[in-house]
Amino acid sequence: MLAAIQSATLLGVEGRRVLVEVHVSNGLPGFTVVGLPDAACREARDRVRAALLSSGLPWPPRRVTVNLAPSGLRKAGSGLDLPIAVGVLVAVGELSAQEVHECGFIGELGLDGSVRAVPGILPLVAAMKTDAAVVPATAHAEGTLVSDVKVRAARSLRELVEALHGRTPWPELADRVGPGVAPIETGGPQPDLADVRGQPFARMAIEVAAAGGHHILLVGPPGAGKTMLAERLVGLLPPLERSEVLQTCRIFSAAGLPMPEAARTGRPPFRAPHHAASAAAVIGGGTAWMRPGEVSLATNGVLFLDELGEFQPSVLETLRQPLEERVVRVARARATVEFPASFLLVAAMNPCPCGGMGERGECNCATHQIERYRRRLSAPLLDRFDLHVSVGRPTTPELFGGAAGETSVVVAERVATARALSKARGYPTSSSIPAHCLNEVAPLSRHAQRLLERRMERGDLSARGLSRVRRVARTLDDLAGRAGDVTPEAAATALEMRAGRQLLDSGGRWAA
């Protein structure tokens, strides 16, 4: 009369074990679910009953009580339909407790008894810590990413019962493609850096950003190729390691998205939310279901914010914490959830609302419009970009006759070498060197130090900017294969790569 089934519920990007206890007793026929179910979870009553009946399975005309333990944890979503149904079947003796021992269940039930996918299969399977797990067939591929669990697919409740009895074999979904199985997302051919004509400086900056993990802001008129450059940055990053792939897949799974290409090729994710995105969409959140936002989906990859100046200022300010701490803590009345948010930020914007400001002074904006546009970006946010690069329009000869630049493959090799150098020093990238370790990890040569001192005395460089310039200089030397102290060339170039900041601050135009 009593059954206990293993399952899990989603909290942020992590799964939490849930024990579904079903008790069937004498009394007036009824069906109660206790243990803090949310609305979708409470509706399981009607779905489970209909699914059992339409699958030709028995429904006890007695009092059924379901407890979701631990009862203090809020359970969200419909993933507990399947364990509740299995629990009822065990409690009425249709299945034996032996048959479901050490096996977890996740899935939503249709009224016809079919088993449907829910978000977060990957973290849920990982959280159950059982020997075997039964998941909806459409999410089977996702579940199999957890290596030490036997993941079984269920298409319908009837089929599941037969398989548990051992009367029919489990459905074979080895190819993991075909109708009803969500394929891993396939990106088309990746854009290559060789497509970018001209722009030697901006190309270099993109390379530095990839090698050192430096956040980069590209400022330039429309048509300068800012978006093109940003899209090619992800192709320069080294493929993800196994643990990073799992983390990325777990986040995508928790967001209810198809598995990213990273699952197959290890290609880092690239997220480009539109500038109308809300704060919840960017950093994550929600009420019942705490969904990871774009900053988390971009974890281990690139977050590209095109038209940075058009984003809501309040949304941009929420980026400051994840940029600093590499996690997002979303607090709601019921729970606080921590999402990973370790991404490379690439942003692009026009120098003014009309975009015409630049070398010829073709801007038609009123001064106050330009000021308002720039005020949207706070100094603390701008400070978090190591690279501020102004991108000019390529000239006509560059567009037509210009030789193609280096391909992504060539540049990616240099990036990988630079990253390896940094790893050998004990930091994944130079951007993660803490300020107090700079003297040890990136000591300045005498000439370089004098150069930076001069620029600080002139007021071109602040104390906060100094450590950023030193990290960028370290990356530049790593890329050029120059070991030892930071060279003056690298220091001077690193300063130039911040020069776009002055342009934004002064509101100046370069030339008549």
Next chain:
Amino acid sequence: MRPPDRLAAAAPAAAGVGSREQDDTKYAAAVAALPLMTPQRLSVLLHDREALKVWQELVESRPCVRDALNSMRSFTAGHGRREPGDPRPRTQNAAEVAAKWAHAARAVDVEQSWLTLREGGVTVLRWGQEGYPSRLLSDHQPPEVIFFRGELSVCEGPAAAIVGTRRATHYGTEVAAELGAGLAQAGVCVISGLAAGIDTAAHEGALAAVAPGSPGPAGIVGGGIDVYYPSRNRHLTDRVASAGALASEAPLGASPEPWRFPLRNRIIAALAQVVVVVESTRSGGAMHTVEAALVRGREVFAVPGSVRSLASEGTNELLSAGAHVARDTGDVLVAIDQQCVAEGVARPRTGKTAGVAPGSRDDAAPQLLERYVAIERLRGCSEVERQVYAALDEHPRPIDVVCQRSEASLGAAALALDQLMTIGLAEPTDGAWRRL
């Protein structure tokens, strides 16, 4: 209709002759501060009349108010714009305006507003009173009432207006600041409008260079003198007010509405002996100042600019139409000097010979020498540094342009630029580089 008690309360207390003039100013200020008041309306109401009487007429909405309004002519008619100076010219007839004035005037406590003005350090002058600028006194469209802070007497001696576009290029702001500094050094009062761009640069330049005992700059603004526009010029505005004068014909709190600016420009043109346009587009507000200056027979100077620059289109056109060329302070000082002789006021300090001022061509010799020394130093520089120097010009250029022109690698160019900066041959400006 008229509330006698309020009128009685507002009536001036019997006092000496000095306070009689003060009472007149008090009421003139109150008339000027009425809603829907414009400089033209103020002029027809107040010119050569006793302000207290006018105030009573307004409060009682007498027919003479309507008659005066109907006889009004625009100050700036014929400029092709919608008649400026009158916020809603066609939708309001004289009777409506008079009724609104009467209503507003009855709610005003004249003594209290006067106290507020005094406490704010604001001085009010009526046309014809002692201290009213003599160049405005003889103008054909003088402001009837002037609100100001500081010393308005700075505009009595040699004075030059420096005006131009709010969207100035780097070149423009730099030239404006140089001219402002040069003129201020020569003892000339620099008059401008405290707007963004050229005006700001001219005021900054003048403030930096003004010697003790010399007249400080004068800022003539479109809105009230307590309204900072643009708001980031707050500090500059206060500095101009304390070093020289900050004046407006608009009452306190008047917002800088677009129609006020062409009118403000006529005051700038009238107060100055010469008008220098540093940069202006073909249809910029500075062109209003030029027009007002020409009407008043003031000399107009224009700073030549690049033929490719939109910001110099207007000034270049002025030059081709016969305006004087302002290459440096000296060019402008010659005209000011002549004008001062003609007016019989103190002449600017012009160095050894008339027309040549410090900071002008005579002074260029040491600069040339300095440059020569720098170029000598370039001889000791590396090949790359010389090539990078050759790739620079007087306009700030982003580093990729420098790399492209000099065919140097990024690191080498960055290092060379730093070296050139150290020996004083190049300068980073707004995220780009230019030759010094």
